[in-house]
Structures are given as C-alpha cells and as structure tokens.
Amino acid sequence: MCGIVGYVGAQQAAPLLVEGLTRLEHRGYDSAGIAVVGSRLQVTKKAGRVRDLAAALPKRLAGKVGIGHTRWATHGPATDANAHPHTDTAGQVAVVHNGIVDNAAALRARLAADGVELVSDTDTEVFAHLVARSGADTLEGKVVEALAQVEGTYGLAVVHAGFPDRIVVARHGSPLIVGVGDREMFVASDLAALVRHTTTVAHLDDGELATVTATGFTTFRHDLSRTATQASEVDIDPSVYGQGEHGDVSGAPRMYTEILEQPASVERTLRGRLDERFGTTHLGGLNLDPRELRAFRRVKILGCGSAYYVGEMGASLIEELARVPADAEPASEFRYRNPIIEPDTLYVAVSQSGETVDTLLAVEEIKRKGGRVVGLVNVVGSAIARATDGGIYLHAGPEIAVASTKALTTMFVGFALLAIQLGRVRDLSVADGKRLVTGLQRLPGQIGEILKTEDDVAAIAQDLAQAESLFFVGRVRGYPVAREGAQKLKEITYRHAEAYPTSELKHGPLALISPQVPTVAIVPDDELTDRNVAALHEIAARGGPLVVVTHPEVDLGTLDVRRIEVPRNETELDPILLTVPLQLLAYHASLALGLDVDKPRNLAKSVTVE
Missing domain, CATH: 3.60.20.10 (Aminohydrolase, N-terminal nucleophile (Ntn) domain)
Incomplete structure (x- = not known):
C-alpha cells in the first residue's frame, strides 16, 4: 500500500x-x-x-x-x-x-x-x-x-x-x-x-x-x-x-470532485452497452455467449471494503432479475477457507484499482481450481483485469480519494448491466428489460438532482459529526446501502458507525439506542416501507435521533426526523440513488470536524498487501 x-x-x-x-x-x-x-x-x-x-x-x-x-x-x-x-x-x-x-x-x-x-x-x-x-x-x-x-x-x-x-x-x-x-x-x-x-x-x-x-x-x-x-x-x-474533471471546484478535495463527477462517470459506464430494442445489455468484454451465461447456476461476488458492500447490492440485484442464487463474500476471507469451486458458478471479482491483493489472490485460487472468473475493475491493464477470463471496465475515470464514491457508483451500474444480461437469457421479460434499461438511462440525471441537495445534507452532517457513535440501518436492498454509509463515515470522520439490518434492532442493538446515538435509516418506497416505518417508531420511542434517507412518496406520519429525499427510479435500481447522499453526509461531517477528507489516518487507496 x-x-x-x-x-x-x-x-x-x-x-x-x-x-x-x-x-x-x-x-x-x-x-x-x-x-x-x-x-x-x-x-x-x-x-x-x-x-x-x-x-x-x-x-x-x-x-x-x-x-x-x-x-x-x-x-x-x-x-x-x-x-x-x-x-x-x-x-x-x-x-x-x-x-x-x-x-x-x-x-x-x-x-x-x-x-x-x-x-x-x-x-x-x-x-x-x-x-x-x-x-x-x-x-x-x-x-x-x-x-x-x-x-x-x-x-x-x-x-x-x-x-x-x-x-x-x-x-x-x-x-x-x-x-x-x-x-x-x-x-x-x-x-x-x-x-x-x-x-x-x-x-x-x-x-x-x-x-x-x-x-x-x-x-x-x-x-x-x-x-x-x-x-x-x-x-x-x-x-x-489533474485536479479532477469537474472544473468548477478546482482546488477542492478530490473526494468532492469525484462525488460531483458521478453523473458523467455513470454515463461513460453505460455508453454503448444498452440495447433499448431488446431490453438487454451489450457486455462483449465478458467473453461469454448466451449459452454459457445460461449454464451458470450460481454467482459468487468477491471484493473488499466498499467493493464488497456494492457486491452485496449486486448479488441481490442478480438474484432478483436473473433468478439464480447469488451472494457476496469478502475476498480477504475466501481463499483461506479452502472454497469449493464449482464449474457452473460465475465468479465476479470487484476492485476499483484492479490491484487489491486479497481479491487478486482469490482470483488466482479460483483459476487454479478451474473456475470461471470475470472482473469488474476501473483500471485498464491492472492485475485483476489481466488475470480474469473477461470482465466489465467501469470507465469511472481515475479515483484518487481514499474513500470510494464514483467507482462504487459505477460498480453498481456494472452489476445492473450484468444482472439484466443474465436475466434476459433466462426469464426476465423484454418489457422488464426495457423498463430497467430506461431506468439506467435516468440515473445520471437523478444523481445530478441529488447533488443539488448538498446544502441540506451538509446541515444534517454538521449535527451528526458531533455524535461519537451512530447506527445505520436498512432492510433487504437497503441493508448494503446502510453498510456502505457506515463505512464512509468511519473512513473519513473516525466516528464509530455500525450497520444493522433494521429487523435485527430488536434482537439486541436496540439496547444502545439513546438521545446520544443517532440512527441513519434507509427507507425506500418498496414492499417493506411499512415495516421500516414501524422500526423508526421503535427508535423514536427510545429517544434516538433519526435521519431518514427516503423517497418523496414515503409517508412518515408524525415522526420527528431529519429527512433526505432522493428521486425514485425502478425499485431494483434505487439502492444506488440512496447511496449518493450518504457520500455527501460523510464528506460534510468530515469537513465539520476539520479532518483531511482525502487522506484519512491509517488508510491508503490501493490495498496491495495482505
């Protein structure tokens, strides 16, 4: 490193x-x-x-x-x-x-x-x-x-x-x-x-x-x-x-410029890969034809840190759209448990730099045992890109700040492209494929809309920065979003932040809720909205301050919360939009504490040692 x-x-x-x-x-x-x-x-x-x-x-x-x-x-x-x-x-x-x-x-x-x-x-x-x-x-x-x-x-x-x-x-x-x-x-x-x-x-x-x-x-x-x-x-x-693609913020921290670059980064990731006519995607770099894609019966995603959390989002998306079992696992643990490598499993290695040593070693273990592994990387010619059988380049542009923002966003988009293609060679209808392709096309503009709410998010971040400990909670699609939000806050504010599935609060963590411990809750407008809102009442009843990242359509009733709204996309694609304000939240909390956003203590960008 x-x-x-x-x-x-x-x-x-x-x-x-x-x-x-x-x-x-x-x-x-x-x-x-x-x-x-x-x-x-x-x-x-x-x-x-x-x-x-x-x-x-x-x-x-x-x-x-x-x-x-x-x-x-x-x-x-x-x-x-x-x-x-x-x-x-x-x-x-x-x-x-x-x-x-x-x-x-x-x-x-x-x-x-x-x-x-x-x-x-x-x-x-x-x-x-x-x-x-x-x-x-x-x-x-x-x-x-x-x-x-x-x-x-x-x-x-x-x-x-x-x-x-x-x-x-x-x-x-x-x-x-x-x-x-x-x-x-x-x-x-x-x-x-x-x-x-x-x-x-x-x-x-x-x-x-x-x-x-x-x-x-x-x-x-x-x-x-x-x-x-x-x-x-x-x-x-x-x-x-240089100082970043976003010329309006010359001299600003790289993390900030990279947050602002996300609409353009997502556009680059999508460019030339969407098939509106057939409601599918073009991913020639995978080096897999439709017959090979159909033969896979499982997908295993490997990454570290934020790449692991976005891998969890990707696994959920693949299961939902392609109806094949999918899960994510920390690459750093994978090879040490002597994993069973299955010939009908597609392994996906995720790394911004393409040089993350734990992920690279996992790739080598899979290859050594005859598995098929593709990469989701941002750096052309990197070690993982060269070691895998194919993959998806993210085209996010260079990411310099230690805390990943635009690379993470484009990783999710990469998983969406993969999930749609896997789904369309199986049972995903052309109508649903077209719906999701249209949703992907809306993402850059919607991310731009979220970035315009920065001042409101910054005001909330000022208050959260004073807390010594925070909870981030979410359910199903929202849980990996909560994990990534907690990760960002820990990385650049040094505050203790812990993520839990919202449903797990009553099984122990609720004991820690108090007026001194804020909770950031991910509450999308989906089939679990009512259950999420019920959990918010449990937190409020114990005096826990609440920040809720949600959609305009969600009715929180009389709950006393600080609300951060993001535009709705298709339900399957909403997690990435819910993630963006959490980047701004961590960034402004770090600024409020007078910390070096781009160079957090004890951390480095590319983890190239075990």
Missing part, C-alpha cells in the same frame, strides 16, 4: 520523482523519500507528507537516475529512519519496496549475527543489505540472489552506485509498470505517477524482473532468462489525473 516511482533519462531525476510521489500520495502518506544516483548515491527521506520531503531536499541534488517512495506503514512507525529508500551500510545500494517480507525477522537476525547494523524497524531494509552482500557481477544478478532468500510479496526497485545507468525492478504480488518515453524511462506502481510523461507502458507479471535504462528495458525471470513483455499504449486522457 505504498507508491513507487523511478526515472532514468536526460533530465534531473529529483524533481520528476517528487512530482510522481505527489501523484501517488493517495497510496501512502506517512513518510516519503528519494534516492538519486549521480557522482554518488544520495538519499533524502522524511516522515510526513511528500511536501515535507520536498522542503527537506538539498538545493543541489544532481543525478539523472533515481527512485522514490511514499509509504503506508506495515513494519515500524512513521519515522525518518523507517522511510524508504533503505540503503546498505556502505551507502552503495538503495531500495524501495511495496509488500511484506514474511521471513524478515529471520533475515534481520541473520544479518545482525553477521555484524550488519540495522537502522530501521522495517522489513524492507534487509533487501538493501542482501543486494550489497551478493557476489554477483551484475546488478541483475545481485537482485536475483537477494530475492532468492526472501519469502513474501514485493514490488521492488533498486539502484546501485556501482551501476549508475540503471534501475532493476521486480514484481511478486505488488504492481509495477515500466513507462517508455523519448530517450527516458519511468518506473511506477501506478499509472498516475507517469501519465503526464508517457502513456506507453509495460505491466510486469508476477515473478518477472526488468532492467530499465535511458534507452529501453529488458524483462527476465529469476533464472535470468529473457521474457517477451512488450509495452503498449494505454487509452487514457492524462488530464484526468
């Missing part, structure tokens, strides 16, 4: 490295550092943000080869000593690393027994010493010998004062890409770091290494045999990695 950047070329490396780290800071922001190879190896690193590193850089830091890193801590606290890059005792080798060395304790003990003085608490430092102690004649050989002693995951970049023209990189479990420029080359863990300079990139596979020089790159395996990895052009507009 860290950001890596590297440069080799004719320009001074330091400014390019700092620029790249700034664009990767969403991947880790407790410390940062760079190593530059010029007449000697020079390293500067600093606890804190990239801006703190930039302020600490010496005025003269000459060198045209370098690597940089922004860190999210796994081993050791955020200190200058624990910041990357890490070096060997002689200061000849510098290493940046994303991942976890499982046998770090044993390696540290062995190095200490050999008289090596270890100066950090990190697992990464062992790499630098192992490379320095290798007897190989080449930097490639030294890195391979070091990696042979390591157990765990890594995205790794190494420079050496004795080999000043190159960077050697390696991947096992953590993403790394090589960017091809004009007589200059780049290395990064994320396209965001280099897209201003090149959109021609090569994605390293697990177990692959590369040597990167100013004139090109070569890839190879641990036995030093060459591989044939090629660079290709990525179809992306570099400008979208």
